[in-house]
Amino acid sequence: MARGIGDERDRAWVDRAIELLLADRAAEAPTPLRAFPLAGPPGAALYLKDESRRPTGSLKHGPARDLFLDALKAGQIGPDTSLFEATSGNMAVAQAYFARLLGLPFTAVVPGKTGAAKRRRIEEQGGRCHPFDPPLAVYEKARSLAEESGGHCLDHLERVGDAVDWRGPESLGAQILGDLEKAGESAPVWVVVGVGSGATSAAVGKYLRMRGVGTRVAVVDPEHSAYFPGWAADFPGYTTGMPSRIEGIGRPRMEPAFDSSVVDLVIPVPDVASVAAMRHLHAVTGVMAGPSSGSCLWGAFSVLDRMRREGERGSVVMVVGDAGESYRDTYYDDSWVAAKGWELGGPLSDMERFTATGTWGVALGE
Template identity: 50%
Template structure:
């Protein structure tokens, strides 16, 4: 056993004015970044007036790093700084090849720290370039399941901090308010004709967003219900249905930012009122349909959200419910020009978007919801 030079029968002072000063300044920089950023827009999707239903899309793509994950990264950095896990010189390590890594690289650079993210070797050059734009470095693994353990190893090897978004996402955000996404939505709806929505629809990647919104709805005693949509290959929907917290598919999601091969620790199933599985072709068709109707260019997870929204609005029409529905534009579509918006890429994935696009156009024209049968 190692011997300590500190006496064990008296007070032990581990405080360091320099360390606290650095943390104070780092927190100030992160909070100042939030203060410089305006709230994200709440767009209105044009629906037939006779329906008596309003659809709002909260546009998270306008954050400085272009996605919903900017909120998560900010919360994770403040959580790590406040817990004493992040200090001057700490190397930040994450397991992410997507938008979370981009946003965490941004905040690491903001406070002067190195950032390494563990990514599959198959990660697209576009994603790598986005991470590197903010000074991040990519560490490659051959198999996606290896990302977690390799991130832990790198953090230990460098004396760094493993951010572990999949564990801490639901803990890092103050779900009672403090300008979280749920509070922001309700403040922006205050002057609308249906200020308390019937449904809020989101996807799950870490599970942090759905946990924050679901808790906030209960805390504020709103009648709003939370629906979570899930793409193909993801473990969240079957795990929610069966109640199996260890459910795993072992398969990656084709829809960036949502869906996981296993149930993640930050996923809180008991705050979810409804889960809807969504075919990947439907996600991409709905994403493209959004741009054709509104000019808003979004990523695939936004399409997943919208496919769920249309099902819920169809239910509202069927039972005569008037009210509002809110969902998220999770990120911008420009980063997917060589995938989701590329017809050759879609065809190579074996997806036929035409039946889903036709179903959306028919629904908005007639109110008749008749999606293609799953093959």
């Protein structure tokens, strides 16, 4: 329990904080569902659930709020609690937003080589960055800083799976089904999501199974990540020891929040395909999203082709994980991509052909 929680004043503050976060969730507009213009395959449709429209620009916004609510209810956050997290990504941006909403200091412990643009996104939401090396030591450093200050480490990789409210009407699974119903569509055949902490695929999969709609969940996984080989081998202890090059998804180990029992398919996606696909998504729809959304689009085309081959009709929904503005100097920059050795021409041609004709010609997971 964080220091200073227990007296009447502190409990009153916690009650107000919970009310504030619940009111914030109720007031937040649902993210849009957009149709992707496909010429084929016949009888199939592709929709984008655009989570980049969240207030902090990514699907991490809702889980971050759930982490705060869970910690408040557990008595781990009070009016004077300093908050810490070990990440430089979208989760830290969202956590900084909610910490500022509650008037609490927030520190993201980030690898020393974290770029200025990523630090700036956290700082713009009121957080501060604490660079630390080696990169894999940031998790223990965040916990030690919290302990030394009498604060609280939000520790999303360990806690987010239990914190996420996957049953509620504002959950991502509920919104996907509700959006399609409003559009006059039945439940989708597939939902395609990326996997970082594993919380999103678990939350969506649990909700869909609770509803009994028959929708299957496909997870896309980049190179060097543990989820595809661990899932294929049914070995949750699988590790790679290597970082993902696709920001937002991929982990060197299978994180605790990942629930393989609600995942029907894991699709390995080459990194070059993820980058080509994010650019194709922008060119076709105008949606400028991050590279994890490119992975999802590649995966969505794969399952649409599978549906065509098996004579299955219906819709596929892919989740757009985050906005692409912060990637202008990296994944959207030709010089940066060339320095990585990624040749985008082949996968771009594959995607353009599929969008125009419905002919894929790429083996699942290739």
